[in-house]
Every structure is written in C-alpha cells, then in structure tokens.
Amino acid sequence: MTRWIPRLIVGVALIHTLYGLFVLPASLDANPLTGIADDGFVDAVEGDVERGATFWFLAFGVVWFTLGHLTHWVVRRTGQVPALVGWWTIGLTVPSLILLPASGFWLALVVGVLALVAARRDARAAVEVPAS
Secondary structure: OOOHHHHHHHHHHHHHHHHHHHHHHHHOOOOHHHHHHHOOOOOOOOOOHHHHHHHHHHHHHHHHHHHHHHHHHHHHHHOOOOHHHHHHHHHHHHHHHHHOOOOOHHHHHHHHHHHHHHHHHHHHHHHOOOOO
C-alpha cells in the first residue's frame, strides 16, 4: 500500500486540476479562464467569485501534486509513508467536509486514512525483529 499513497495523492491532484480547467469553466456562463487571460492575469481574480473558485481549484491542484511528489520522494528514500501526510490530509478534509459535505473532499479523506494505515504498517514493519 505504501507505493500507492503518492499515486493516490497525485490522482486527487489530477482530478482537482482537470475539474478546475474543464468542468467548472464549462458549467459557468462565461469562461473564467478566458476572462483572467483577457484581463492580463494581474489582479484579474479579485472580486469575481467564479474566477476565484477556478483559481482555487487550480491552486489546490498544484498543492496536491506537490504533496504527492514529496510523499513519493520520501517513500523512495525511507520506504515509509510519513504519518503526517495522513494527519495533514485529514486535518484539511474534515473541516472542509463540515463546510461543504457535497464535495470531492470525501476522496481526499479516504486517501488520508489510507496514508495513516500505510504509515502504521510501515512503522510496525520497521520495529519487527526477525527471529533467530
């Protein structure tokens, strides 16, 4: 399971980014990405809820990609998933689910729980002493 945690996090990042690039803009009257580009990017989001939502979807996609890449790097070097990956993911998703229960945060919550399970298994495997 350890090898799958970074992949699952990158999967969340991919879904988040694709939603922000394609699904959300297509569901709005005016494409917020086009509007941001037409306004020259600088200060093109402030005051516009649709542009703000699109920006945050894309920004958090980058955050998820970063977390997935960092987790992959740690797993390659240590062979273990850091428990903090699970705790921080759960810490982000639980308040988000309280505020927005009909959302994709449920998927991130599952990934956080799986990261904790993997970290616990990795920790147990590290302290097991082989019988002589």
